[in-house]
Amino acid sequence: MRVSIFTEPHRGATYDELLRAAQHAEAAGFEGFFRADHYLPMHDSDGYPGPTDSWVTLGAMARETSTIRLGTLLTCATFRHPAVTAISVAQVDQMSGGRIDFGLGAGWFGKEHEAYGIPFHTPKQRFDLLEEQLAVITGLWSAPSRFSYSGRHYQLIDAPALPKPVQQPGPPVIVGGRGKKRTPQLAARFADEFNLPFTPVGQSAAQYARVAEACEQYGRTKPPLVLSVGLAVACGRTGAEAKRRQEAMDESSALPPEGTITGTPEQVVDQIAKYAEIGATRVYVRLRDLGDLDHLDLLAAEVLPHLP
Secondary structure, eight states, X not given: OEEEXXXXXXXXXXXXXXXXXXXXXXXXXXXXXXXXXXXXXXXXXXXXXXXXXXXXXXXXXXXXXXXXXXXXXOEETTTSOHHHHHHHHHHHHHHHTSOEEEEEEOOOOHHHHHHHTOOOOOHHHHHHHHHHHHHHHHHHHHOSSOEEEEOSSOEEEEEOOOSOOSSSXXXXXXXXXXXXXXXXXXXXXXXXXXXXXXXXXXXXXXXXXXXXXXXXXTTOOSSOOEEEEEEEEEEOSSHHHHHHHHHHHOOXXXXXXXXXXXXXXXXXXXXXXXXXXXTOXXXXXXXXXXXXXXHHHHHHHHTGGGOO
């Protein structure tokens, strides 16, 4: 199992807090440090100190870390023009020396779009935008010279297709979600990794099967898709410590209900191993409290070495 840390800065976090957690995760031996791409918290809060932009943050982190992979779960397609996104991510990949993983999603949180005057569209329209964005972004990264594209939503004419990312044909692309039809299809066509956010094992297995069917439908055999899962984890040396960390996660939210993997290191290992049994090879552990670096140390010392 490859294990990365996932954070949600829209709940309230400064760049300095994010950097401190990322550098600590790097020193502790985690593979990656990923952040959400949102501009509003999803629970009742003023969100102090306010949102941070995902790619501005990751660009700065790229220069202040050296080995840990960096990325998004997931960049919101409605926030940015795909050509701008392609340029930004390619530049950050250069700045990091080729350590970027790029997650892209259709967007779902209408309230943040309303707050900032960003067009939200219908679910179908958002997935149409996502499909074209994936084509444009991967096309700009991989084109040998200039790149043109004619779609319903985006038109590019002789774009220079620069800068080029260090990783070729581009940073690994992550597509994820619980959608039963278009999400697996887009993953099969464009992605290197398919991710499920905070989904029980049984539902995860069913969605992984849909992704496998989509890969067969589009004749994809190589490279195989990496299967991953985001997990809310509350680990403690004792049951009381684990419960304290779980309680910090229990708050009302616009998100669907999420199960939390709670317990001692041994219990956490056993629960994560169930995802390995259905094919997941990468885990994103959500770090809710950026100041709880002891949680990172406990996971690194007592969980990571014992995972499949």
